[in-house]
Amino acid sequence: MEDVETRELRYFVAVAEELHFGRAAERLGIAQPPLSRAIRRLEHRLGVALLDRTSHGSRLTPAGEVLLAEGRTALDAVAAATRRAQRAGPRARLVLAMKPGGDAGLLPRILASYEERPDALPVELAFSLGDRAAMLRDGRADVGLLHHPQNDLRGLATEELAVERRVLAIADTHPLAARDALRLADLAGVPVPQFPEAAHREPGPVVGDVAELMQLVALGRAVALVTESAAQRPARGVTYRPVLDAAPATLVLAWPESSRSREVAAFVTAARRAVAPPATGTT
Template identity: 45%
Template structure:
């Protein structure tokens, strides 16, 4: 298969409609339809079920969508990392991505420790919404990522565990529930006047629910101070909290492991140095 064919297929699968996919790809509909039909003939399987409303994936199509996305991400990653290497041969900067507002104390220690190494290169830090870090690592926009298990997908990466901790509920300091010594996750979800925020999916949409649509931790904590929301976060967030916020431990929340992750095939000496610095902390 050619990458062009995979991009055509992924566009149709994601749009569930040939016309919308053709518009997204900037091409006419007939050649796109012919390309999909040719791909199906070559693979010897139906990838879609044609319906009056559009195109629905078959189970075979679901397999190709999963594999095709990974293959296209790998192609994009090869191009991006090669371009960065060409801009500064032997001294290309390392791009580190993390969730905005998360693990900030650990990252500060890591960057300071690595900068003290004699062969350190520049580290460009990219803060992104929750869930985007693994995607950026896969498609080459980042070389290293700070991830959190069990929330982030670490498949295909090499990882090193940096810290493991519990989770807490952050709420306004004057709220009646702020005096609790602990509570369960279910109890935290039933505080009707403090809905939990909704984070964006990878496609930019938000799940349904009563909570506010937010993209970073600064927004969340501001709404919590105003008495409009509560949020569940790893316990280490305590170090960054200011007045007006209370912390209640969650007795049954899964423990969160902070990881440093990098592509298993990476040959970057900058990535290797950053990982060594993280392991030494």
Template identity: 40%
Template sequence: MELRHLRYFVAVAEERHFGRAAARLHIAQPPLSQQIRRFEAELGEPLLYRTTRSVELSPAGAVMLERGREILAAVDSALEDARRAARGEYGRLAIGFTGSSTYALLPALAAALREELPGVMLDLRGELLTPAQVAQLLDGTLDLGLLRPPVHVRELCTEVLLSEPLLAVLPNTHRLATASAVPLEALKDEPFVTYPSHFRSVVHDAVEDACAAHGFKPVAAHEVAETATLVSFVAAGLGVSLVPASVSNMTVQGAIYRPLAHDSTFVELAAAWRRDDQRPVLNNALDVIRRAIARHAP
């Protein structure tokens, strides 16, 4: 059975008239009649009862009309989905977020992606350190990562999306909690809650570099992988910490954020994806993310 035969039959069955069906299909009436007879011969049953004045459906024709409409609708839907996929409007994307960007950017980016790419199924995964994202990008678990560079992996492309300063996060009972800005050297004798050193956290290294520039090495009282846990530990009075500015979008009772005085340490946020992934849906998502970050960057 050819799809064109089915389309011809449905047109005749709906119009109940060969002339009107031919006009609807933009073909001549004799070839239309010939194709319908060929369709009936292939089926081995009449689909239409013809008289000089009318065209009526046979029992087989009534069933074929119902099923034919369903088949043609499914075919048209599949064709449209294929076209949307080719335009990058349809598909699936798994996107990872580094912990310190989860609370500031994930909600805004998720909203922007769903608004501009409603046909794309999103799998959004927060609280992933850069090494974990790199591993998942390489094995195909993630399609796109929002992580802290640098990333020295040839198979991945990276693009810096924003740069943000470090902030001090303190218990709200801390002696410097009311200061307009915190001198970093004033924290040299404080216990620090840090990101883990053994997972090669980029923010961990940035904090150590910032403290070294102010003459001390932070004493890590606790190492935690999740940003929410880190800020909660600070709120509980277990130490102080330095975090990227975007973390200040996460409110934890008992913790307070303060800018650093006389410190120019910045950390970057970058998009990363597989170099050989040229899918339009990925390119469209990157465009949406670039625009959304420009609007919502801290």
């Protein structure tokens, strides 16, 4: 059997996600008839039906569901390989994905440790609240600072850097602000915003950036669980209270499990050295 081409996978993924040939063709920037023919040829070559076509539209067959999942992974891998190859060119660099302030104060030490290496590459910071893990998977970033268990770390290798307690950011005027300490049960029915890449979604609004989050908190429209290091950056109208039974946030350095990059390995080693406790002498 012949290998499936990247173009065919891209066509199929578009059709499978839209479940409508017209919308998929528009998304791909091609006419509908050649797209339909391409999918028919793909089904013939694979020897399986990928779509059930009815007068009411299309739906995926079990084989189509498998190819959609695997096809997305394959397309991400091709995109990642292309981006990483481009970054390894004459202007080679290392891209670190992180959210603003999401380094527990460790980034200066990590960068200084890495830059001691004579072969260190320039480190480019890519700030994101919504898709740091996705950036690592699709090659837009080489390493990233994420949190466990708050982020989805599937497919990523990690190195633990720090464990932080989480506290509640709350409006000065909120009734709960009068308490010295809280428990998660006290937050029942209170909107708790989440960032788009949260691994475990709970009821509550999805916010796009830290400024938006703090504005909602200051207005009393929501409360937010944040790390202790984030609480050290004051926001007008916001106070912080400990939450005694909130799970801690573990800051990790993450990179793709499949990575064989010597530059990534060197950065991980430098980060590990930067956060290691100082050796104590013996007498």
